[in-house]
Amino acid sequence: xxxxxxxxxxxxxxxxxxxxxxxxxxxxxxxxxxxxxxxxxxxxxxxxxxxxxxxxxxxxxxxxxxxxxxxxxxxxxxxxxxxxxxxxxxxxxxxxxxxxxxxxxxxxxxxxxxxxxxxxxxxxxxxxxxxxxxxxxxxxxxxxxxxxxxxxxxxxxxxxxxxxxxxxxxxxxxxxxxxxxxxxxxxxxxxxxxxxxxxxxxxxxxxxxxxxxxxxxxxxxxxxxxxxxxxxxxxxxxxxxxxxxxxxxxxxxxxxxxxxxxxxxxxxxxxxxxxxxxxxxxxxxxxxxxxxxxxxxxxxxxxxxxxxxxxxxxxxxxxxxxxxxxxxxxxxxxxxxxxxxxxxxxxxxxxxxxxxxxxxxxxxxxxxxxxxxxxxxxxxxxxxxxxxxxxxxxxxxxxxxxxxxxxxxxxxxxxxxxxxxxxxxxxxxxxxxxxxxxxxxxxxxxxxxxxxxxxxxxxxxxxxxxxxxxxxxxxxxxxxxxxxxxxxxxxxxxxxxxxxxxxxxxxxxxxxxxxxxxxxxxxxxxxxxxxxxxxxxxxxxxxxxxxxxxxxxxxxxxxxxxxxxxxxxxxxxxxxxxxxxxxxxxxxxxxxxxxxxxxxxxxxxxxxxxxxxxxxxxxxxxxxxxxxxxxxxxxxxx
Amino acid sequence: xxxxxxxxxxxxxxxxxxxxxxxxxxxxxxxxxxxxxxxxxxxxxxxxxxxxxxxxxxxxxxxxxxxxxxxxxxxxxxxxxxxxxxxxxxxxxxxxxxxxxxxxxxxxxxxxx
Numbered sequence: 001x002x003x004x005x006x007x008x009x010x011x012x013x014x015x016x017x018x019x020x021x022x023x024x025x026x027x028x029x030x031x032x033x034x035x036x037x038x039x040x041x042x043x044x045x046x047x048x049x050x051x052x053x054x055x056x057x058x059x060x061x062x063x064x065x066x067x068x069x070x071x072x073x074x075x076x077x078x079x080x081x082x083x084x085x086x087x088x089x090x091x092x093x094x095x096x097x098x099x100x101x102x103x104x105x106x107x108x109x110x111x112x113x114x115x116x117x118x119x120x121x122x123x124x125x126x127x128x129x130x131x132x133x134x135x136x137x138x139x140x141x142x143x144x145x146x147x148x149x150x151x152x153x154x155x156x157x158x159x160x161x162x163x164x165x166x167x168x169x170x171x172x173x174x175x176x177x178x179x180x181x182x183x184x185x186x187x188x189x190x191x192x193x194x195x196x197x198x199x200x201x202x203x204x205x206x207x208x209x210x211x212x213x214x215x216x217x218x219x220x221x222x223x224x225x226x227x228x229x230x231x232x233x234x235x236x237x238x239x240x241x242x243x244x245x246x247x248x249x250x251x252x253x254x255x256x257x258x259x260x261x262x263x264x265x266x267x268x269x270x271x272x273x274x275x276x277x278x279x280x281x282x283x284x285x286x287x288x289x290x291x292x293x294x295x296x297x298x299x300x301x302x303x304x305x306x307x308x309x310x311x312x313x314x315x316x317x318x319x320x321x322x323x324x325x326x327x328x329x330x331x332x333x334x335x336x337x338x339x340x341x342x343x344x345x346x347x348x349x350x351x352x353x354x355x356x357x358x359x360x361x362x363x364x365x366x367x368x369x370x371x372x373x374x375x376x377x378x379x380x381x382x383x384x385x386x387x388x389x390x391x392x393x394x395x396x397x398x399x400x401x402x403x404x405x406x407x408x409x410x411x412x413x414x415x416x417x418x419x420x421x422x423x424x425x426x427x428x429x430x431x432x433x434x435x436x437x438x439x440x441x442x443x444x445x446x447x448x449x450x451x452x453x454x455x456x457x458x459x460x461x462x463x464x465x466x467x468x469x470x471x472x473x474x475x476x477x478x479x480x481x482x483x484x485x486x487x488x489x490x491x492x493x494x495x496x497x498x499x500x501x502x503x504x505x506x507x508x509x510x511x512x513x514x515x516x517x518x519x520x521x522x523x524x525x526x527x528x529x530x531x532x533x534x535x536x537x538x539x540x541x542x543x544x545x546x547x548x549x550x551x552x553x554x555x556x557x558x559x560x561x562x563x564x565x566x567x568x569x570x571x572x573x574x575x576x577x578x579x580x581x582x583x584x585x586x587x588x589x590x591x592x593x594x595x596x597x598x599x600x601x602x603x604x605x606x607x608x609x610x611x612x613x614x615x616x617x618x619x620x621x622x623x624x625x626x627x628x629x630x631x632x633x634x635x636x637x638x
Numbered sequence: 639x640x641x642x643x644x645x646x647x648x649x650x651x652x653x654x655x656x657x658x659x660x661x662x663x664x665x666x667x668x669x670x671x672x673x674x675x676x677x678x679x680x681x682x683x684x685x686x687x688x689x690x691x692x693x694x695x696x697x698x699x700x701x702x703x704x705x706x707x708x709x710x711x712x713x714x715x716x717x718x719x720x721x722x723x724x725x726x727x728x729x730x731x732x733x734x735x736x737x738x739x740x741x742x743x744x745x746x747x748x749x750x751x
Contacts, residue, residue, distance in 0.1 A: 012727070019729075019730050019732075022732055022733070023715055023730075023732045023733075026733025026734065027716055029733070029734075031732075031734040032675075032718070032732065032733055033669070033670045033676065033717055033718065034702060035715060035716050035717075036709040036714050036717070042707055043707055044706065045702050045703055045706050045709075050675065051670040051671065053673075054671065054672045054674075055671065055672075
């Protein structure tokens with residue numbers, strides 16, 4: 001046993017000896033980083049350069065100024081970053097009081113930071129002065145160091161210049177947003193306010209028109225000028241209103257199922273006068289079978305009218321314009337199968353199985369011209385609001401830089417895209433892509449069967465019609481005398497009320513006017529009209545309130561109520577319907593529209609109506625079983 | 639009895655071959671912060687532990703700057719040092735620990751050639 005013990009002991013000793021030798025070998029070969037030395041009050045670590053280097057690098061390379069300060073606030077150590085920050089050579093900084101770099105007016109704050117830092121931790125914003133005189137905004141962090149470290153305080157100096165710059169930019173951005181918002185609000189208000197005086201002017205013009213038999217040539221010429229300029233003014237104001245709708249995101253679509261070619265032909269009709277005036281040749285190519293969309297007819301037509309108008313305006317007289325409509329697979333499909341192929345090979349009824357659900361069919365509408373084109377500098381901004389080609393002196397294209405912005409917004413609202421291709425002097429091409437209504441896409445895809453689609457485009461050349469340029473004010477409307485009615489006209493704009501009253505009188509009606517809500521109710525009770533034309537924005541009681549009270553009054557409730565307002569939003573139509581209005585006209589309404597409504601009214605009020613239309617209203621007139629008319633909504637689309 | 643005898647023998651042989659594979663390892667690596675030597679040492683040891691001692695080891699890394707007294711208690715003279723506290727016998731490996739064979743040898747995970 002003793003023998004075994006001795007052997008174990010020897011093995012143990014050998015191991016210790018091996019360890020000791022190994023340690024010495026490691027130290028000799030420089031394979032260690034540090035030594036631990038026992039001192040009376042504990043342990044001390046002596047590091048070799050290899051162990052210090054990573055810390056040294058960290059401190060020297062960091063993007064903050066790092067310093068240690070002695071108890072009296074002089075610099076015991078500082079890194080290169082701090083030297084750069086104050087623009088002084090590193091060797092001139094040791095032993096210098098840190099406060100020397102703090103501007104005079106900030107020194108008191110710094111001293112108190114130092115005081116707190118000595119005691120534990122402190123931080124705050126300050127400035128340091130660069131040798132070139134500039135003040136650098138900084139954030140200081142001070143912390144007490146252990147007593148045996150050779151320095152009293154550690155100090156971190158963070159440069160806030162970049163941060164301040166960002167803050168400044170952000171503040172600027174906020175201010176710009178705010179001013180943009182105000183500008184948009186101003187535009188909305190301005191366009192609304194500008195519309196108000198248009199109504200009485202239009203009315204007065206129509207009154208003058210009634211007297212045209214007695215006009216001398218000068219008067220006739222002057223009235224013509226006023227009429228044309230009024231039309232122009234009204235168009236501009238409508239555009240302004242449209243801008244404010246775009247910028248405030250209040251454009252609303254009234255979607256329905258429709259055929260693209262109907263819209264295209266409608267747009268062509270609208271721009272035909274301009275195209276003929278400039279002697280352009282317009283070629284329209286449509287696919288042989290109908291393509292269905294779920295879209296807002298008026299807005300889609302507006303898109304095409306804007307593109308065609310642009311093509312006409314920016315092309316020298318006698319140029320060529322092409323409008324092409326074709327069906328295509330959307331980007332979602334990567335297959336070789338075109339819809340035509342599907343149409344040819346798929347037996348009726350099995351198409352659904354062959355068509356992957358992800359496949360999107362779309363219609364591509366191209367408007368191409370031989371015009372001046374768009375410069376490469378302008379092209380990326382062509383759809384921005386208020387962007388337009390520079391106007392040359394000899395040729396005024398007019399416009400406010402709104403058309404294409406509107407085209408893009410409206411196309412996107414429809415779930416489509418629009419792109420522009422052009423080079424200066426080489427004409428332009430605009431490509432509108434719109435998703436085809438999926439159910440309809442399949443139905444018509446089956447229907448096309450073996451047709452070679454797109455191979456036989458319908459080419460339409462402009463017929464030599466002499467249709468007049470559509471005027472915003474159709475003064476030629478015959479002012480035929482209708483069944484004489486008692487009409488109450490209420491508008492706080494006295495001129496509007498009076499001129500409309502005069503027009504109604506001139507067409508054989510009996511009229512009374514009022515200029516606020518309460519006066520309107522009094523006049524209604526006193527005058528017992530069969531029709532009341534009410535402005536909405538009335539002082540005292542507003543138009544909605546007046547309508548509600550009239551509807552609640554047993555004597556007055558049969559009056560036909562027509563809202564006539566400048567507020568053209570969807571909400572207002574709904575509100576006026578709920579308030580009890582029968583019709584809703586948007587200012588400046590065409591007098592002819594008002595006449596049409598009056599023609600459906602009998603002397604006793606809400607009795608005569610077209611049977612085909614039904615009303616959502618629950619309120620029924622006591623005297624009549626005939627269904628109520630649905631409110632007419634009119635809106636001028638620029 | 640005979641079968642019993644053979645069972646005992648088998649159990650003994652199993653203990654001889656299996657026992658190193660089931661022992662629990664407690665290791666401590668003493669370093670000075672983030673020197674290349676200490677990061678290399680840690681990487682080597684971690685790799686060996688994960689490969690050979692999975693699920694039955696503890697590895698602590700101790701910075702002697704932060705715990706100088708621990709180094710004294712463990713009789714560390716220079717760093718990096720790897721201490722194998724368990725299984726016995728206690729072993730210290732000093733210096734270059736990036737050599738995998740050297741570390742395997744020190745941890746008794748490979749028979750001496």
